[in-house]
Amino acid sequence: MKNLVFDVNVILDLWLERQPEDRLLLIAQLIESQKSGAAGCWIASPSLHVLEYLARQQFKKEGVEPARARQVVKRLLAHLLKNLRPLTCFGFQQDEALLAHSDLEDAQIIKAASVLHGPVAIVTNEKRFDTTGTDLVQLSPPQADLWLQDPAPLPAIAFIDLQAQQNRMRPVLEEKVHRVLHHGQYIMGPEIAELEAALAEYVGVKHSITVASGTDSLEIALRALGLGPGDEVITVPFTWISSAEIIGLVGATPVFVDIEPDSFNINVDLIEAAITPRTKAILPVSLFGQMPDYAAINAIAARHGLTVIEDGAQSFGATQQGRRSGGVTTIASTSFFPAKPLGCYGDGGALFTDDDELAEKMRAIRTHGGVRRHHHPLLGMNGRFDTLQAAVLLAKWPHFAGEVEARGRIGARYSEPLKDCCVTPGVLPGNTHVYAQYTIRVAERERVAEALKAQGIPTAVYYPKCLHEQPVFAELGYRWGDFPEAERASREVLSLPMHPGLTEREQDRVVAAVQAVVG
């Protein structure tokens, strides 16, 4: 997305009506492009006091009583900050700003603008900024209007655009991260409890336990259930390795069950055939952002006295019959890996349960098996979620529901035109899909991927190899052909660019490119 950083003189023109009406409307329109989503609109923090001084001085010259002038200008600034995002000029940028050829205020504006991702224009009445060494442009309001409308080719499409998301939430992100830097409780700070409460309420469970990674969350769940050598856990062979890796890590044995071709999730009809006297749990994966049929899975588990653990690493935000991923099994886990629907800026994860005893155990295992300081009745791990990462998620949290809605809309918009030329992801009745990945199936996958790459469209393959093909699981004795749907999926799947900020124009480019090569 393009960004506009407004110079003081343009805002003063608007406030003090120093231009004709049509120009004032144009400036107002540019500012409102933030709300319409046409641009990210900013005011650099070093500009704020200048605006205050100059507006008050104008009113003073007009004979306005100082207290009244101050009140009016404060209200104007408050209104401005409701419509423009404040852009920070950091302490570490001051040295370079001081050494710039232009005056300090102008240099600070340039430094502040330079942290933004994507094209940035300074909207100003005078090209006086020294933008040497940056990609910033300086435009008058009419030029900025044309610039926003310019349909010039956009850069390559992002597979997942975390930078645009960061722009959208930057002021809150800075606030939340700064709060941690200030209070200094980097381990289990107050952000952890705040986030856990928000997550539990959202999922609809009694307990949410944040942990250091999605992988850790699964291992903690299995340890809390007491699983170990001699036990079997049913899962799928078509997923990220963590799902089966942690079964082996606790000493248990992964038992694979093939997937359904449409949803890529576990084939519920095949589960019971895999149950043995040693089976203790079923660990289905809600792959790519949609849940398998948990009503059926829970019923099977109940018949055989098994525990169900949802691996919801990719499905946080998805629902099934109105219940959210994380809230339909005895234990559920998710991942906050950056590319996930709710991703932090590092590794992270969470566990969910309604079971008080399991929650207590999982909390203890997360912290070296301790239930209070220097008292460790269990073997645990160093599995705590970082306070700074919790702060990042708290900054993202107000946007999350909207992003989930956008993901569903974008996924459906992909499927409509693509369903005629390739296999699109099926959505089970009663499910909503968050499309952590939008994954199609195509023959000649490499040819399609190359054709898209040539047009600046990235793709990815999740997953090119099934888990039973991995050397680490060779001792399980599985052979090629044991899981035909998983094996076929591993040869045909291709994930397309997918993120909540994907524009219709970008999506149309992707669709056209896919249709051109396979249509």
Added chain:
Amino acid sequence: MRVEALYDHGQIKFNPPIHFATECFPVIIQLPDAEVLAVTNSEAVEAPSATASPVGSHLLEDIREILGPLARRRPAVGVAEDKATLVEVLGEKYGIPKSKLGRD
């Protein structure tokens, strides 16, 4: 107090200029009948327009509402003048005499 004034494009200008004790107070003005084309009642003025407002107009309206009587057209000002005003303001704030402002 009765004074002469000139109505000029939405503004009342007093001759000679007057300094008021407060910024906002009611006045009664006698207008020459020949200059009045029509009187629109306030309800009609405030009635929402049937046509769509141009983009940006709501934001502009918000600003004018905040400004109240201070909302008025002013002459264009260049960046250099704004900078000079800023120097002037900072001079006032920090007690620097005008004679010394702008000197390196």
